[in-house]
Amino acid sequence: MGKTTSKKIRVGIFVVVGTIILVGALYFIGSRQHIFTKNIQLYAVFDNVSGLQLGNNVRYSGINVGTVSKIEMTEVGKITIEMTVEEKAAYFIKKNAEASISSDGLVGSMVVNIYPGSELQGANVVSGDTIQTSIKVSIDDMLSTLRATNEDLSKISNQILMGKGTLGVLINDTILAQNIQQTLVELRKTSEGTGVAMAKINQIISKINYDESAAAVILSDTATANQLRTVFANLKTSSEDINAVTKNLDDYIKEIKSSKGALNHITQDETFVREIDSTMIQIKEASEKLNQNMEALQHNFFFRGYFKKLERQERREAKEN
Amino acid sequence: MSQPTSFLDRTKSFFAEIGDMTLFAGRFFGEVFRSPFEFKELLRQCYNMGNRSLFLVVVTGFILGLVFTLQSRPTLMQFGAESWMASMISLSIVREIGPVIIALICAGRIGSGIGAELGSMKVTEQIDAMEVSGTNPFKYLVVTRILAVTLMLPLLVILGDTIALIGSAIVENLKGGVSFTLYFNQVFDALKFSDVFPATIKTFFFGFAIGLVGTYKGYNCSKGTVGVGEASNSAVVYASMLLFIIDFIAVFVTDIFFEL
Incomplete structure (x- = not known):
């Protein structure tokens, strides 16, 4: 019996120690994954x-x-x-x-x-x-950014609720909303009108006689098209010439304005113009006085014979005619 | 066998008992593959241990799932993670709680039963009478019982897990409005082969431990009717302790092969 008991004790110790070693080995292996690779x-x-x-x-x-x-x-x-x-x-x-x-x-x-x-x-x-x-980017960073964004959004929504800014006005202003609604109604009418107009245009286009009308000639006759092309080319050339002339005139006017010639004086110098004006008045007065002098000369006896001779000649010519 | 008094005697007694139980287990493995095979007795024991434990396992499993879900809900709600309830409960129950709790229940129900039955047979010298009559009592009484528990416990655990999940689903349905279909879809999404397979394998070892301790304690019972009570009691205590040691080792092994 004693021998059997000692055998049992040895087996018991072996089992307990073996179990402890097994658990230790499993823990070691578990803590060091991939130990077999x-x-x-x-x-x-x-x-x-x-x-x-x-x-x-x-x-x-x-x-x-x-x-x-x-x-x-x-x-x-x-x-x-x-x-x-x-x-x-x-x-x-x-x-x-x-x-x-x-x-x-x-x-x-x-x-x-x-x-x-x-x-x-x-x-x-x-x-x-x-x-x-x-x-x-860590979750903390994301959350802090999100917080800042939330604060901004809160400010924006407050502003909108208070009716500030374009969005606020759009959302809160009832008159604007009515206006927009009215505008939309008008737009709808306009689009309907446009639709009707387009239908009419379509009808007109469909009624065009493509064989004989002017539109047909424009649209389909190649000879006319060539002529038109020539006309347009000529027009283009003419407009270029006009442009050139206009430019020359422009340069000429600029030159007149900038130069010291008589024309520039006439157009730019007011004193000169006034002098000319007074000169013209004096010339007028002088010519009136000359007329008076000539009248007086006609009655002078030195020149009276000459004027009578002229009268007689005129009368003779009148008779002959 | 006199009661050990000193620490050395108690230590010797402890190791001697473990050694004796190991030799007992070795004798089981020696006998289990040797004819004649007691199939009839094995089936009878399977019926006794399996069928008669059904009610206990069903009730325990149902309450386990129910209470576990009720207790987990508030914590998960704090995180807003109620939708994780199904996966969390199913993993906990299938991996650990189900096998351990059902095995402990069976250790109490089956282990004590085996200890008391074999103990009383030993005390009333029925085992000696079997030996005299030419029947191998170890083969007839021990091998069949250990095999029966080893085979029945995994089935009881699977049943218990299922009932626990049904209990959990009922709570989720009543408290969270989660349909049974959704709950079990989430359960099957969460569960993987690496969750079910190791948990099922370790229940075979649990069953073997319960059967081994119960039969060992009963087969080596002494001191009359008092001994029968002691055998029954110590069968439950030793079996329960052994269950936790096996579970401890099983977790390490599972971690190595399946990376928990």
């Missing part, structure tokens, strides 16, 4: 790891390829993480790949996402490589 170590340096923990998943293009195996602060503000990545997945990760930390869903744990680099033909990573990192 060949792995490589990759490193990435972040300013902020946003609550990343040991054992968090590492994903490459959304596929789990490893776990975070170490997180340590290497220098001020720089945190280096070590990632244990399956060797077969590392074949697809290039040296210019980028790692970023993001949340696995809204309330999920953090994950390290590795994105393929831009150079898909580049060299593959090897164990010990440090890959580039990129900073993702």
